[in-house]
Amino acid sequence: MKNNFSQHIRVNKLDFNSIYKNIEDINSEFRKQIFESMEVLAESMPSLVELKEALESFTDNVAKINSIFIRYDYPPIDYIDIHEVMNYIEMNSNQQQITKENINLIMTRYFDEIHFNHLESQVATYNLPQEEITILKEILDGYKHGYYYLIIPALLARLEGLIFNSVNYKGRTSYYLFNIVIEETINKYKSNHDYYVDDDYDKIKEYYKYKLKSNFEFGDGNMNGINRNSIMHGYDNKYGTKQNAVMLLLHFEYLYHCLTKLSENEKKDICNKMQNKK
Known part of the structure; x- marks a missing residue:
């Protein structure tokens, strides 16, 4: 991935609705695109262009979400359940600006209610x-x-x-x-x-x-x-x-x-x- 997607992100101007939409893209839109692409492949066996585009869309959104969390001193999202984090972001998506305080609130709730038990068993x-x-x-x-x-x-x-x-x-x-x-x-x-x-x-x-x-x-x-x-x-x-x-x-x-x-x-x-x- 050669493009620097962070150049296209105005993190300080994003609200919770926009970050929620990005994560929603990862969890639902990407699955939808993959499913639709696979249906086309199964029926007509075209080139893999559509599947490639879906994968690129997924990569773009993951990169954006990852950049936001790193900006606020969290680690990359590799071992964070983004689908669950999405639920907490949705709860706070009432036009609030993204701030460190709001990100911390979301992550502490997610950690206490979801991630802690997983981490405890993994340790x-x-x-x-x-x-x-x-x-x-x-x-x-x-x-x-x-x-x-x-x-x-x-x-x-x-x-x-x-x-x-x-x-x-x-x-x-x-x-x-x-x-x-x-x-x-x-x-x-x-x-x-x-x-x-x-x-x-x-x-x-x-x-x-x-x-x-x-x-x-x-x-x-x-x-x-x-x-x-x-x-x-x-x-x-x-x-x-x-x-x-x-x-x-x-x-x-x-x-x-x-x-x-x-x-x-x-x-x-x-x-x-x-x-x-x-």
Whole structure:
């Protein structure tokens, strides 16, 4: 997909009706087009042009929705049930402008009512040491009890461990090495999932490499979003929100799947690059 669809999206001017229509296109219009195309194919065996057009329409809409979620610091929508999210967007489609607050409201409701149970069952099957699974289960249990101030630092620590352990790295760690794993892993994931806008993959890498762990100064009154450094160094004392917990759990899930799709040879290649940069 060569076109940069994000150039055609005016996210700040979209209302919930338009985002709902985009998602509705993914879930119903695309199925309708595929069904109609397959009927034509079955009856007359024409060229595959109609089917190709339907697929391109699907790709366009997925790219648009993905761009919106990434814009508001959520991970790509690969492991989010868009059909279910559509229902929550429809509930809020009364001409409201898309804002971070409204997106957070939609995603926390979706997470609590739909995604949490799925994630809880999936974590038990993760290809991780049993000790890690136990920690993740306790994090999820803490989420159920609203212990956001406790689970967010724990998730940040587990996320860093996941990054290094997944490529079998041994040795001293640094943010520079962390960034190598992020860059290589998402690039390899993208090579097998090339149906999103290139800019969006760049934005998600920037989020993990820089925004999530950006520098801060004590006394800084402009703390926004999740900042690993300001939390772990004891400055930020307002991070413990449901929205931040949901966002970080979804990011952990996304990165877990990206990392576990690496082959053993790919892990070795990444680890060698890390060793060469030490």
